[in-house]
Amino acid sequence: MLSRSFFLKILSGALIFGAWEYAGRVGVNYALPTFLESMKALIDMTISGLIFQAYADTLRPLVVGVLISAFIGIGIGVWVGLSEKFDWLISPIFIIMQAAPLAALIPLLIMAYGIGLTSKVFVVCIMAMPVIVLNTSVAVKNTPSSVKEMARSFLGSRKDVILKIIIPSASPVIFAGLRLGVSAGFIGAILAELKITPTGVGDIISYSRMTADYPSMYAAIFSIILLAVIFLNILEKIEDVLFKGNNQGYIS
Amino acid sequence: MSNDQIENAVTVKNVYKNYGDVEALRDLSLEFPKGQLTSLLGPSGCGKTTLLKIIAGLLPATQGEVLVNGQPVNKPGPDRAFVFQDFALMPWASVIRNVAFGLELRGVNKSERESIATKYIKDVGLTGFEHSFPHELSGGMRQRVGLARALSVDSPVLLMDEPFSAVDEQTRRKFQEDLLNLVKNENKTFIFVTHSIEEAVYVSDQVALLLPRPSRVSEIIKPSSFKNKDINSIRKDSEYLDTVERIWKSLRSYVE
Numbered sequence: 001m002l003s004r005s006f007f008l009k010i011l012s013g014a015l016i017f018g019a020w021e022y023a024g025r026v027g028v029n030y031a032l033p034t035f036l037e038s039m040k041a042l043i044d045m046t047i048s049g050l051i052f053q054a055y056a057d058t059l060r061p062l063v064v065g066v067l068i069s070a071f072i073g074i075g076i077g078v079w080v081g082l083s084e085k086f087d088w089l090i091s092p093i094f095i096i097m098q099a100a101p102l103a104a105l106i107p108l109l110i111m112a113y114g115i116g117l118t119s120k121v122f123v124v125c126i127m128a129m130p131v132i133v134l135n136t137s138v139a140v141k142n143t144p145s146s147v148k149e150m151a152r153s154f155l156g157s158r159k160d161v162i163l164k165i166i167i168p169s170a171s172p173v174i175f176a177g178l179r180l181g182v183s184a185g186f187i188g189a190i191l192a193e194l195k196i197t198p199t200g201v202g203d204i205i206s207y208s209r210m211t212a213d214y215p216s217m218y219a220a221i222f223s224i225i226l227l228a229v230i231f232l233n234i235l236e237k238i239e240d241v242l243f244k245g246n247n248q249g250y251i252s
Numbered sequence: 253m254s255n256d257q258i259e260n261a262v263t264v265k266n267v268y269k270n271y272g273d274v275e276a277l278r279d280l281s282l283e284f285p286k287g288q289l290t291s292l293l294g295p296s297g298c299g300k301t302t303l304l305k306i307i308a309g310l311l312p313a314t315q316g317e318v319l320v321n322g323q324p325v326n327k328p329g330p331d332r333a334f335v336f337q338d339f340a341l342m343p344w345a346s347v348i349r350n351v352a353f354g355l356e357l358r359g360v361n362k363s364e365r366e367s368i369a370t371k372y373i374k375d376v377g378l379t380g381f382e383h384s385f386p387h388e389l390s391g392g393m394r395q396r397v398g399l400a401r402a403l404s405v406d407s408p409v410l411l412m413d414e415p416f417s418a419v420d421e422q423t424r425r426k427f428q429e430d431l432l433n434l435v436k437n438e439n440k441t442f443i444f445v446t447h448s449i450e451e452a453v454y455v456s457d458q459v460a461l462l463l464p465r466p467s468r469v470s471e472i473i474k475p476s477s478f479k480n481k482d483i484n485s486i487r488k489d490s491e492y493l494d495t496v497e498r499i500w501k502s503l504r505s506y507v508e
């Protein structure tokens with residue numbers, strides 16, 4: 001079963017990269033290099049160490065922003081899910097945050113927090129937090145009432161009900177939100193580097209675009225996608241280990 | 253009054269329960285003698301689960317009161333354990349954790365609660381499935397997990413909401429016999445909801461027939477003479493058969 005899904009992943013990768021290579025060769029666009037050219041540029045960057053320096057810069061706001069979004073986002077989400085009052089108060093803020101055109105907010109952030117790390121962390125948070133909060137609160141609200149009732153009848157305190165019933169029951173959906181939030185955080189991190197100050201991977205992308213070094217540009221884009229995919233897979237593995245029963249089908 | 257406290261483990265006094273516009277219980281009064289098994293028998297949707305949850309302290313009554321050992325109750329307590337109609341298992345927890353959950357919430361340490369849980373898992377015939385998850389079990393097996401969980405907290409009052417509805421006939425008969433032995437040997441009070449007239453007559457000291465919604469008690473039947481007979485001959489006893497027939501006649505009038 002596992003080997004089959006692994007095989008399918010490889011196949012879908014091969015299809016996409018094959019199409020990319022083909023599109024590059026027939027010259028769909030002068031700015032589109034082939035897959036192999038991009039990979040060569042990536043290898044060059046790896047050997048020269050350029051890519052590692054870039055990620056040292058890019059990962060800082062990303063990791064800080066994602067961690068803040070995860071902890072605060074899940075916290076707020078649980079709180080909102082438990083209390084109707086806070087739901088009314090807080091949820092609209094995150095719905096607006098999710099819908100707001102981020103690029104338009106960036107000048108405001110720069111005005112308020114300058115062009116340093118703080119602004120970039122903010123961009124990551126604005127991207128990542130809403131989906132984490134909204135998923136968490138929905139999951140908490142949808143905890144089956146019969147299991148909560150069961151815990152109460154066996155003398156569970158409010159705290160027991162939250163920690164032993166609501167959180168585990170909500171965890172698959174919370175993790176799904178976390179995965180979406182992390183992907184959005186990656187987008188936010190790159191966006192911040194393109195829109196605020198060009199550093200890290202964003203710098204490679206904008207610099208190589210200016211010098212028309214398209215293979216390097218695509219290599220940088222490719223590397224960030226690769227990193228995101230690897231990270232999401234790790235998250236999935238963590239989820240598997242933490243909540244064994246939950247992933248194997250849900251019963252009422 | 254003090255006599256009443258000794259005689260009845262649970263007393264339901266003039267209880268009303270409305271869900272919005274739906275009137276589930278209307279002026280229901282019923283006494284549950286200590287150490288006996290009382291069945292609630294009534295049409296689907298008449299409010300049996302509602303009554304059990306009010307006794308459990310999970311739902312507030314709209315009016316009226318419930319006394320457990322003479323004390324009014326409004327919240328769950330260690331003196332009552334619940335077997336849920338829909339099992340209410342935690343899908344993320346193994347069988348043994350589900351069974352030991354009541355003890356876990358009472359702060360019993362892990363090795364002790366697991367050894368208690370293991371015993372009750374054995375009693376309900378699930379040995380070997382301790383580390384399975386609920387989705388790996390059949391419906392009847394899940395129901396037995398819920399049963400073991402309620403038994404393992406050793407409460408003096410057991411509220412059982414159709415506890416054998418999903419198990420096969422053989423297991424059901426075995427459980428009915430086990431239940432009779434429990435009633436005989438342990439001084440526990442059982443409140444037992446069932447849809448089977450035969451089952452109710454077989455296991456009960458008293459059977460309360462409930463009217464359709466809004467529910468009250470229409471009749472209380474106390475099968476007695478065959479209680480002391482050998483377990484295997486009850487089903488052939490003439491009073492047993494007469495009682496089944498009589499209850500069926502009463503209930504049939506609602507169906508028609």
Ligand SMILES: Nc1ncnc2c1ncn2[C@@H]1O[C@H](COP(=O)(O)OP(=O)(O)OP(=O)(O)O)[C@@H](O)[C@H]1O
Nearest residue numbers: 271274276295296297298299300301302303337465
């Ligand atoms: N949470 C609720 N909200 C609104 N109405 C409810 C609720 N729970 C139960 N009811 C109503 O109260 C009535 C009694 O329900 P209850 O579950 O107690 O019936 P029951 O006798 O246990 O039925 P069954 O034998 O089918 O389990 C039903 O008509 C049902 O529609």
Ligand SMILES: [Mg+2]
Nearest residue numbers: 300301337413
């Ligand atoms: Mg019911």
